[in-house]
Amino acid sequence: MRYLPLTSEDRADMLARIGVGSIDDLFAEIPAGMRLGDLLDLPRHKGELEVERLLRGLASQNVTAGSVPFFLGAGAYKHHIPASVDHLIQRSEFLTSYTPYQPEIAQGTLQAIFEFQTQVAALTAMDVANASMYDGSTATAEAVLMAHRITGRREAVLSGGLHPHYAEVVRTTSRMTGDEVVTLAPDVLAREDLCACVTEATSCVVVQSPDVFGNLRDIAPLAARCREKGALLIAVFTEAVSLGLVKPPGEMGADIVVGEGQSIGNPLGFGGPYVGLFAARQQYLRQMPGRLCGETVDAEGRRAFVLTLSTREQHIKRDKATSNICTNSGLCALAFAIHMTLLGEKGLRRLASINHAHTIDLADRLETVPGVEVLNETFFNELTIRVPGDAADVVERLAARGVLGGVPVSRLLPGQGLDDLVLVAVTETVSEADRAAFVERLEEVVRC
Amino acid sequence: MLMTKGRPAQAVALTAEGRRTFTSNRGLSIEEGLIFEIGRPEVTGVDLEEPAPFEHRLGACERESAIGLPGLSEPEAVRHYVRLSQKNYSIDAGIYPLGSCTMKHNPRLDEAMARLPGFADIHPLQPQSTVAGALELIHELSRWLVVLTGMEAVAMSPKAGAHGEACGMMAIKAALLARGEAATRRIVLVPESAHGTNPATATRIGFEVRSVPARADGTLDVAEVKARLDDSVAAIMLTNPNTCGLFERDIALIAEAVHEAGGYFYCDGANLNAIMGKCRPGDLGVDAMHINLHKTFSTPHGGGGPGAGPVVLSSRLARFAPVPFLRRDEAGLQLVEHAQEALDHDDLGPARSKVVSGKPGSTFPHPALEAFGRLTAFHGQMGMFVRALAYMLSHGADGLRQAAEDAVLSANYIRASLRDLLSQPFGDHACMHEVLFDDHWLKGAGVSTLDFAKAMIDEGFHPMTIYFPLVAHGAMLIEPTESESKASLDLFIATIRDLAHSVRDGDTERFQHAPSLAPRRRLDETRAARTPVLKWTKQGAALPSPSPRR
Structure with missing residues (x-):
């Protein structure tokens, strides 16, 4: 077995040192009736070649985003990732190290986290950011719990533009603790009146921009309303690239900002692993979940970084912790940080511009398709379009014609009467030819 | 697992050893500034075409302010992150015996x-x-x-x-x-x-x-x-x-x-x-x-x-x-x-x-x-x-069982090789895949569990989990996993024995200022928690940087 260095001779020597006759003596504490005599009914070990053959076989049954004109978004986006990103995160010292609990020999990870926190804070225009969460949806649920701790209230208001799966994650957590959740109806056109929903009982309002339907939302008036009522405003984004072109939530008065960081540095990966971004105002620092990396000095006075404020965390506070999170998304956060470092201000702005320009182009082209309607007044790189007939069926037929043409809204919100809507995302990876092909195929599909 | 006790309240006094270098680098151990110090906003490491002029559809939500993100060209970025990586310990470089963490080899096939x-x-x-x-x-x-x-x-x-x-x-x-x-x-x-x-x-x-x-x-x-x-x-x-x-x-x-x-x-x-x-x-x-x-x-x-x-x-x-x-x-x-x-x-x-x-x-x-x-x-x-399925297919039912046996065997081998010098909180019995020692044997020696762990760093090892579980005083929890060869285990054991002999001989010097050979010495964690600096700011860049770049 190629992964097991001990030889039979080694094992015999070791048993002798231990002073037992056989390996089974070391498992004697397992009650006899429960010890397995035989091997389990699973295949025996395999060589690399065989494993590779098996897994390649499974991989080949999937249609990859890069092989077709591709327009899916709804919380996960296909962006180009520079080759150096994956090379660097595969460095042994990043890939195969543990959480940096011994800072003297983990400064690489720690400095990268410190830089990541600074990047996220800058991007969102917030005071502090943590070292990452699992993903955007779990970060959102954590933000709601944090708001409850801060306000002492237990009612969250969820915008109808919040990604339905994010809303469901929040509701699942709240159902367990008995906290109240007010979920507004799906808000395709961004016309809901969230301000009217904020009362003295409201702990927080959760609003997404660009929202799940692609609309941009000026949340400044809502922030003012929240402040007036003593509630917190939680701003969510699922497309981090948008922040290169869109006003950051921190400038519009958000108290907590959470988002999905997958777009930067991380592949689609069928939904995970991704990286949750979490930022807040300074005054709420000690109620934040997750790890924080801070700057300090070592015994020689040299700058150094260390995990800090851990008295918030589960390994110290146990049942009084701000969260149960332990392992987070370290390596995905590193990929985010490296890609962001490569982009820089100039690159991110340009990347965002390209995304927006391509989306404007597609929106213009779609206006020419009979029976198809673009519903958005504003957008960044994602649109909601109305198609004649059943959107899921349209998407299936597009797939049969070699175009992965978007996410039917009914996949996220079944039974809500939104069966003729498709979410269509356009990134820099979508070429002019792809856009043309999409419109052409869509015309064919809606015609018949 | 994170240790929670035994952190030094203040930075340990510096022992004067090692000469200063102009760069503060020490041979292959190279100091590296933050991207905010070495990057420039007008530099980018990604070439992107300028899009044709467009009329934005962002409504009232267009960004007006600068983001404040530096960029690095690709060679600079690669060098930055490679240098950072070189300050990390990793399982690829050596045994990582963190109890409760199961730090085993990561097959590259899985990647x-x-x-x-x-x-x-x-x-x-x-x-x-x-x-x-x-x-x-x-x-x-x-x-x-x-x-x-x-x-x-x-x-x-x-x-x-x-x-x-x-x-x-x-x-x-x-x-x-x-x-x-x-x-x-x-x-x-x-x-x-x-x-x-x-x-x-x-x-x-x-x-x-x-x-x-x-x-x-x-x-x-x-x-x-x-x-x-x-x-x-x-x-x-x-x-x-x-x-x-x-x-x-x-x-x-x-x-x-x-x-x-x-x-x-x-x-x-x-x-x-x-x-x-x-x-x-x-x-x-x-x-x-x-x-x-x-x-x-x-x-x-x-x-x-x-x-x-x-x-x-x-x-x-x-x-x-x-x-x-x-x-x-x-x-x-x-x-x-x-x-x-x-x-x-x-x-x-x-x-x-x-x-x-x-x-x-x-x-x-x-x-x-x-x-x-x-x-x-x-x-x-x-x-x-x-990755997990690739790992399981590679091992098979037989290999997974063998891995469990080897992990338990290795932990017991460490126990049997250290039991005469270190103390075990619950007596000397067979353990499973990790072996727990406490600090009873360190009593009166002027060396804490933390000191002992830091001295292991100077010897080129990642320490075991310390101060966890809480039920053992000054816990040291060692989990070798099945990935270590007998030679690797023997060197690890010999090193701990050597350190233990130093404790017995009263050589506290080896522990109290350790680590002195790592990229950093012990950190002032109190300062980090008391005045949290959680991001880089222009004004806040007051801490002495070792790099002449600044």
């Missing part, structure tokens, strides 16, 4: 497989007809996990161990709601030796934690558990093998007692590596257990994640598993993403059972007739699933 475009470049919301292979992979991994653990079903979406704990405890809560006992059964029993995540999770789901003490040998007494059982108890959360590295030999009796009292048995699966292929949690009476794919099945730790924490469930809980889940029917595998949501807190009623219409027998990997909700946006950590 290559996870990067196949057929897995890495597919979207979670693609039409299911275009991801048949991905669904099949998840299903196959589910099968392995269910067979290995002898359980009924598995929920694949949890993203890490603690997330898996939340999943399991939510399933328990949902089951109690369905029984109409959620309001009365609010107590969760947690042993003192438990991971901090256990009580943190229980509280988060709305339970109250009650502690159970261990007996003198480090294991849990069924009588102590029974004394705390009544109709207010929802569940017990138990780690087995426990965090002292011991198999809970009364586990079946404990499970039986808990079940009899109407409660559920949550098992923390962090230590599954010791028993895979040797016994099955399902046979021990477990109702829910998370499996850390990033421990037992070797998906890399990545400096703190990502992990993956699928939760296996007994027949008592399988119906409450969260969405999404896979269902096999005539048409093949179907991904079920919406069980009808029961939004009323007090009613997780039977109405939702109609959502999953398949015959219960045909619903492997789990029926989830009354799914409690959703834990994350998509289907879980696919990238980790591919």
Whole structure:
């Protein structure tokens, strides 16, 4: 077995040192009736070649985003990732190290986290950011719990533009603790009146921009309303690239900002692993979940970084912790940080511009398709379009014609009467030819 | 595990040794500034075409301010991150004996497989007809996990161990709601030796934690558990093998007692590596257990994640598993993403059972007739699933069992090789995959557990887990895993013995200022916590940087 260095001779020597006759003596504490005599009914070990053959076989049954004109978004986006990103995160010292609990020999990870926190804070225009969460949806649920701790209230208001799966994650957590959740109806056109929903009982309002339907939302008036009522405003984004072109939530008065960081540095990966971004105002620092990396000095006075404020965390506070999170998304956060470092201000702005320009182009082209309607007044790189007939069926037929043409809204919100809507995302990876092909195929599909 | 005690309150006084260099570099140990110090906003390492002029459609939401992000060209970025990487210890470079963390070798085949475009470049919301292979992979991994653990079903979406704990405890809560006992059964029993995540999770789901003490040998007494059982108890959360590295030999009796009292048995699966292929949690009476794919099945730790924490469930809980889940029917595998949501807190009623219409027998990997909700946006950590399945296929049933045996053998070999010098809190008995020492043997020597750990750094080793579990004073928890050769174990043992002899000989110098050969010496952690500096700012860049670049 190629992964097991001990030889039979080694094992015999070791048993002798231990002073037992056989390996089974070391498992004697397992009650006899429960010890397995035989091997389990699973295949025996395999060589690399065989494993590779098996897994390649499974991989080949999937249609990859890069092989077709591709327009899916709804919380996960296909962006180009520079080759150096994956090379660097595969460095042994990043890939195969543990959480940096011994800072003297983990400064690489720690400095990268410190830089990541600074990047996220800058991007969102917030005071502090943590070292990452699992993903955007779990970060959102954590933000709601944090708001409850801060306000002492237990009612969250969820915008109808919040990604339905994010809303469901929040509701699942709240159902367990008995906290109240007010979920507004799906808000395709961004016309809901969230301000009217904020009362003295409201702990927080959760609003997404660009929202799940692609609309941009000026949340400044809502922030003012929240402040007036003593509630917190939680701003969510699922497309981090948008922040290169869109006003950051921190400038519009958000108290907590959470988002999905997958777009930067991380592949689609069928939904995970991704990286949750979490930022807040300074005054709420000690109620934040997750790890924080801070700057300090070592015994020689040299700058150094260390995990800090851990008295918030589960390994110290146990049942009084701000969260149960332990392992987070370290390596995905590193990929985010490296890609962001490569982009820089100039690159991110340009990347965002390209995304927006391509989306404007597609929106213009779609206006020419009979029976198809673009519903958005504003957008960044994602649109909601109305198609004649059943959107899921349209998407299936597009797939049969070699175009992965978007996410039917009914996949996220079944039974809500939104069966003729498709979410269509356009990134820099979508070429002019792809856009043309999409419109052409869509015309064919809606015609018949 | 993170140590929580023994941190120096102030930076340790500097011993004058080693000469200064102009650059502050020390040979291959190269100082590196922050990207905010070396980058420039006008530089980019990504070439992108300028888009044709457009009229934006951003409404009132156009960004007007600068972001404040520096850029680096590709050579600069590569150098920056390579230099940072060189300041890290890693399992690829040496034994990483962190107890409770299972730092084993990460096969590169697994990395290559996870990067196949057929897995890495597919979207979670693609039409299911275009991801048949991905669904099949998840299903196959589910099968392995269910067979290995002898359980009924598995929920694949949890993203890490603690997330898996939340999943399991939510399933328990949902089951109690369905029984109409959620309001009365609010107590969760947690042993003192438990991971901090256990009580943190229980509280988060709305339970109250009650502690159970261990007996003198480090294991849990069924009588102590029974004394705390009544109709207010929802569940017990138990780690087995426990965090002292011991198999809970009364586990079946404990499970039986808990079940009899109407409660559920949550098992923390962090230590599954010791028993895979040797016994099955399902046979021990477990109702829910998370499996850390990033421990037992070797998906890399990545400096703190990502992990993956699928939760296996007994027949008592399988119906409450969260969405999404896979269902096999005539048409093949179907991904079920919406069980009808029961939004009323007090009613997780039977109405939702109609959502999953398949015959219960045909619903492997789990029926989830009354799914409690959703834990994350998509289907879980696919990238980790591919790696874990590659690892399992490579090992096979025989290799996994051999790995468990080698892990236990190696831990006992370390125990037998150090027992004459170090002290064990619960006496010298066979351990499972990790061996626990305490600081009794350091008493009066002027050397703390922390000092000892830091001296190991100077010898080129990552220290063991220290000050955890809390039930042992000044704990040192060593988990070698099955990945170490005998030569590697022997060097590790010889080093600890040498350090122990220094302690005995009163050579405290070797410990008190350690580490002195690492990229950094001990850190002033009090300063970090008292005046938190959590991001770089222009004004705040007051700390002395060792680099002349500044």
